Amino acid sequence: LNMANMDGDETFESTLLGEAEEVFVERIADDECILIRGTKNHSSASxxxxxxxxxxxxxxxxxxxxxxxxxxxxxxxxKVVPGGGAVEAALSIYLESFATSISSREQLAIAEFAKSLLIIPKTLATNAAKDATDLVAKLRAYHNSSQTKKEHTHLKWVGLDLHEGVVRDSVKAGVLEPAISKIKSLKFATEAAITILRIDDLIKLEPQKEDKKYGGCMDEE
Incomplete structure (x- = not known):
């Protein structure tokens, strides 16, 4: 090991040196690791x-x-959004109200989409062994009130508390989700549903008919 460059000359630049308070070897489990602590520039960590x-x-x-x-x-x-099913419940209430303003058959599709969004809070409550019907009903009531009454706009942050089995302010409780992840999950789920609905062909495999005379088997001599 040397410090030669491509031409074979020994070179060294002091700007390439770093600084640390201590460098030592410590045995962790079955491996010996070199630990560097107190570095001047914290660009990475282990x-x-x-x-x-x-x-x-x-x-x-x-x-x-x-x-x-x-x-x-x-x-x-x-950007972040409240967790605990708050986004899905708010979207469901909004889309249900929006569907009633449309006088075409699209109203049915929008209403069903709004209904499908409640699967998320229902699944969360079910996985926590809570009463999903009761919790989702309360969650919908809070978000409906937040969208229809100005004095209740603060209720738009309400989500599920799966430890206590109640609804609470998810923002105050620190239950947040990245907005970009929520947007992408809704987009991908919608695209998947549209792809399935576009399939209008059905391939059906008929069961094989057994030979009644020989019970489905042919003896060869």
Whole structure:
């Protein structure tokens, strides 16, 4: 190992040097790692995960990766929306009201789309072993009030609290989601539904008919 350039000359630039408070070797589990702490420029960092077994570590790594992806999405879009099914409930109420203003058959499609959005809060409540019917009904009532009464506009942040089984202000509780992720998920789900509805062909496979005389088997001599 040397510091020769492509021409074979020994060169060195002091600007390439970094600064750190300490550099040491520490044994973590079965590996020896070189740790650098107190660097002058913090352009990157390492996260060390420890657990009882590999399966637990894999789950921890997945959770940390998901958390970092959420932070990345927020930094990209610089916008967040309340979680706990608040967005889906608000959209459902708005689209139901909008559907009644249309006098064509499109009203039915918009109304069904509004109804389908409630699958998200219903699934959240069901997965938490809560009464989905009661919670979603309360959630819809709050968002309907926020869109019809000016004095109740603050209720637009209301989402599900799956720990207590109630509805609450998701913004005050810190339950937020990246806006770009919510927009993309709605777009992709809509595109998938449209793609399925465009299919107008049906391929049906008829079951094979068994030979009644030989019970479906032919003996060869």
């Amino acid at each position: 996260i060390v995960l420890r657990g009882p077994n590999e399966y637990f570590l894999d789950e921890m790594e997945r959770s940390v990766h998901d958390s970092l992806c959420v932070v990345k999405r927020v930094m990209e879009s610089k």
